[in-house]
Amino acid sequence: MNNEKLTLKGVCFGEILWDNLPTGRKLGGAPLNVAYHLNKLGIYTDMLTRIGEDQDGDDLVALCRELAVPVRLFQRDQQFPTSTVEVHFNEKGEVSYDIVFPVAWDYIALGEKEREAVRNADFFVFGSLSTRNDESYNTLQSLLKEATYRVLDVNLRAPFYSKERIFELLGYADLVKMNEEELAYIASWMGLPANQSDLQKTEQLMEGFRIEELIVTYGAAGATFHSHSGKFSYRFPAFKVDVKDTVGSGDSFLAAFLSQRCRQDPSASTEEMLEFAATLSAFVTESTGACPDYDANSIHRLQWKHFLNRGEVNLR
Template sequence: MRTEKLTIKGMCFGEVLWDNLPTGRQLGGAPLNVAYHLNKLGVETLLLTRVGEDEAGDDLLQRCASLGIPTGLFQRDPIHPTSTVEVHIDKNRDVTYEILFPVAWDYIALGEQELQAVKEADFLVFGSLSTRNQVSYETWKLLLPFAKFKVLDVNLRAPFYTPERVLELLSHVDLVKMNQEELGMVATWMGLAETSTDRMKVDAIMDKCCVDEIIITYGAKGAVYHVQSAGFSYHFPALPVRVKDTIGSGDSFLAAFLAQRCRKDKVTSPEEMLSFAATLSGFITQSEGACPIYHAATLNRFQWLHDLEAFHINGAS
């Protein structure tokens, strides 16, 4: 694996925040995490979001700039505060969140600069959480017609979603990423029986919502990439790693996948896309927080060590 400067441009829309972890404060928000990794992977990616005119907002802007996340589309809100989230990690390393409402990113506004950025981007990434408030939801609706390739990251954080809203979002996108639990919930809303297989659930969503590409993540069991127009479903296993926390692992997976899926200089196979995504996701899972510092050499070494371990295991069997 290597990182390189690619000719594609991305844009992410939605929440940025401070995750208050047991070990201290960390940057968070799925769109921010995706934007961070895309920029690390050589994909110039802007982030349209909003923070408060407060100390937490000042700190967030400074931290993003230091990490190489462009802040040109970070709006400042004089009324609503910068978002913070209380993060709880249990003994099994599973994560739960306490998300405040309302906060600055619930009030993302639209101007000519924002519209132009979407027009110039090769893809637009957003999450279902970012549309929980009517103001940001209306901004999202106005941006959508100008996006070339629309990517939805389903993030069902109770109580900030409704079946109607999520099904609407699904009906406007080209690619969806969700986990197995979220797949089950969406399928239930659509009236599918609990005994339906995951493939049946995916096919139903594709047919009803006209989505061509869906990625279902299964944690330690990997991910499956479904493409209706090509008629295939491709499973790729997760790398065996020692889990530190799972925060942001799905976001890094999506970023790495898009960095390969949307490149213009060559045709990338599903195996290459998913292998790249699984490698970065594995590295993030064994790291602390969603946006650890890393470079091409870091990922190259990580992949090399796992390839070497796999060689020894296969050679011994």
């Protein structure tokens, strides 16, 4: 995307798949989407996953190479197929998924190559969906002990989650990203009153699981960032865009925010990080599929387009 040379490295763990959209087959999987955008943003990020020994798997490898997503941690499975997902949209453009089980990424194996990659990474991104099968979950638990900075993307896809497993994952995380509905689910599991504000819920969630940073996305209403040690919360509104589909918009938001957060630029404010994340998310929402092509000029044009309409709300 640009000529900036970065020494940062990351690993994303979990599902990679073909999203069967009304417009055709698209590359997908939340951790893959995050890895794609991080690599586009100049941060070398491996994708640790498992695919079948089949044509769908061969096609995924070829496309990821074309998109400059590293494939050195792609495992091949002779028994289980490459994952495919049927994607459905309602009249509001909201998405639902029919996710096949079991598939190859339910059986991600652990070896020294995987341990070394995570051990040497600056951050490790993992999602809750990839833990639906014990074999991949056991691998993830071992890798979490090797990671230095752990980023959980809560991704509740019925029926592939449980309160107990989500609570376990929250206990590992340094940074968590979830959406408004997922916050409500977790708050109810914690026994928090339904009439509490989201700010009150996030404070108790972060305190209960010792989470340092939390992002809650609200779709067209923007996102909030909460810092436990900094003792502040910040809301940034979403940009108004012509929605084509919302597939991968939250993944791009996380990737863009993480790309700024991990640079640890002392001159970068929370507002600037969230603005950049909102910009990339808006671009993806205006595009088809989770991994559209773009360059620096595309994002900069969109930032200027919305500059005069940007705003901020301090929650505290």
